[in-house]
Amino acid sequence: MPMLQKQQLQTIEQEARRFFEELGDIETVSIEQKEDEEEATVSVLVKAADPKILIGERGQTLFEIQHLLKLIVRRKIAEPFYLSLDINDYKKNKEEYLRDLAQNAADEVVLLKKPKELPPMAAAERRIIHTALNQRGDVVSESAGEGLDRHVVISLKS
Numbered sequence: 001m002p003m004l005q006k007q008q009l010q011t012i013e014q015e016a017r018r019f020f021e022e023l024g025d026i027e028t029v030s031i032e033q034k035e036d037e038e039e040a041t042v043s044v045l046v047k048a049a050d051p052k053i054l055i056g057e058r059g060q061t062l063f064e065i066q067h068l069l070k071l072i073v074r075r076k077i078a079e080p081f082y083l084s085l086d087i088n089d090y091k092k093n094k095e096e097y098l099r100d101l102a103q104n105a106a107d108e109v110v111l112l113k114k115p116k117e118l119p120p121m122a123a124a125e126r127r128i129i130h131t132a133l134n135q136r137g138d139v140v141s142e143s144a145g146e147g148l149d150r151h152v153v154i155s156l157k158s
Helices: 004-023 051-055 058-075 090-112 121-132
Strands: 026-035 040-048 081-087 140-146 149-154
Touching: 004 026, 004 040, 004 058, 040 051, 040 121, 051 058, 051 081, 058 081, 058 090, 081 090, 090 140, 090 149, 121 140, 121 149
Parallel strands: 040 081
Antiparallel strands: 026 040, 140 149
């Protein structure tokens, strides 16, 4: 998948700045582009004086703002891309925490030789857990449960 052109990236940055200026109390807005196998990823990185309001409980407000921002930008850019919003490194820190949680839980499964259920989490968070454990040859992970109770179960590989 081709990366976005410089002009398209400038449009995304302008729209993100305009969006966050309306919210007030934003220190910086910057963008980065990464390319993966499926589609270009544009990360919008925001530093805010009071990030709690923008992040919300368990990151819910952040994900809603990300969705709104993507809708705004999609009107101006037809190319397919994934927009990822991170405020004060919340997502980055959460991913590191989830990768550590996955490894610690997997170590516990190997040590105790019994499956471990992690607490319910969003699909994106479960994906991080599964990806973190993909390289391990001693455990497997699978999602279980329905709706808001969906969670990851880690067990020994048979």
